[in-house]
Amino acid sequence: MARPKNERLKAxxxxAAWRLFATDGYEATSYTAIASAVGISRNLVQYHFPKKDVLAAQLFEDCLSRTCQVLGLTDDGLRNNLEAIYAVGSVYFTYLESEEGLGAFLLDVLKSRELTRASCAFNTRWILGHVADAQGSLTFDEGGKTVRALVGHMGGFYELLYFELDRGGTLDAAEALSPVMKALATALGYPMSQVYALTPRNALADVPIQSAVRKLQEAYASI
Incomplete structure (x- = not known):
């Protein structure tokens, strides 16, 4: 069992790393900078986090969890609820790419093939952890059509996201995620009426996206 003192230090x-990621980006955030912000040695930072990408992965995970919280969604509320999953993704990515969010960090991640692949895999696992096919079977077959469809469309989404961020723009996350959600629903065997309904106008009309994004900005500004 980890000692409380070690857990507090890791926190x-x-x-410190997340604050630096937000202000300086992933690449410019060195172990030395993190150590200086915490007031410990560089070696001690590396002892607890041998790989910097672990800190990045934990930030993505934390942000996704906070997104669910600000939308008032639990795992039960997300289970087989494609509209709710769509809402989470729209808020999550809108926050990440916002100027007050993690735009510089996200762009650095997207410039790295390895980090992009890891992020895409994380998002795919999270989504498939909450959905089942039309027959009620959970979809964890990594070689199955559902995974292939989702990964393929998520890859396209990430390409669009990189294109916009790299040119100094922003992507309409809700609009860009619509084809991803439709591909997922189709692969799962959902009725076409539900597939067609997965658009911002139909599925997200009552979702307070901007309000939720502001809550995330406030939450991370205070860490």
Missing amino acids: RIRT
């Missing part, structure tokens, strides 16, 4: 390291 301080995570917080």
Whole structure:
């Protein structure tokens, strides 16, 4: 069992790293900078986090969890609820690419094939952890059509996201995620009426996206 003192120190390291990711981006955030922000040695940071990408992965995970919280969604509320999953993704990516969010960090991640692949895999696992096919079977077959359809469309979404961020723009996450959600629903065997309904106008009309994004900005500004 990890000692409480070590857990507190790891939490301080995570917080310092996430703040630096937000202000300086992933590449410019060195172990030395993290250590200086915490007031410990560089070696101690590396002892607890041998790989910097672990800190990045934990930030994505934390942000996704907070997104669900600000939308008032639990795992039960997300189970087989494609509209709710769509809402989470729209808020999550809108926050990440916002100027007050993690735009510089996200762009650095998207410039790295390895980090992009890891992020795409994380998002895919999260989505498939909450959905089943039309027959009620959970979809964890990594070689199955559902995974292939989702990964393929998520890859296209990430390409669009990189294109916009790299040119200094922003992507309409809700609009860009619509084809991803439709491909997922189709692969799962959902009725075409539900597939066609997965658009911002139909599925997200009552979702307070901008309000939720502001809550995330406030939450991360105070860490």
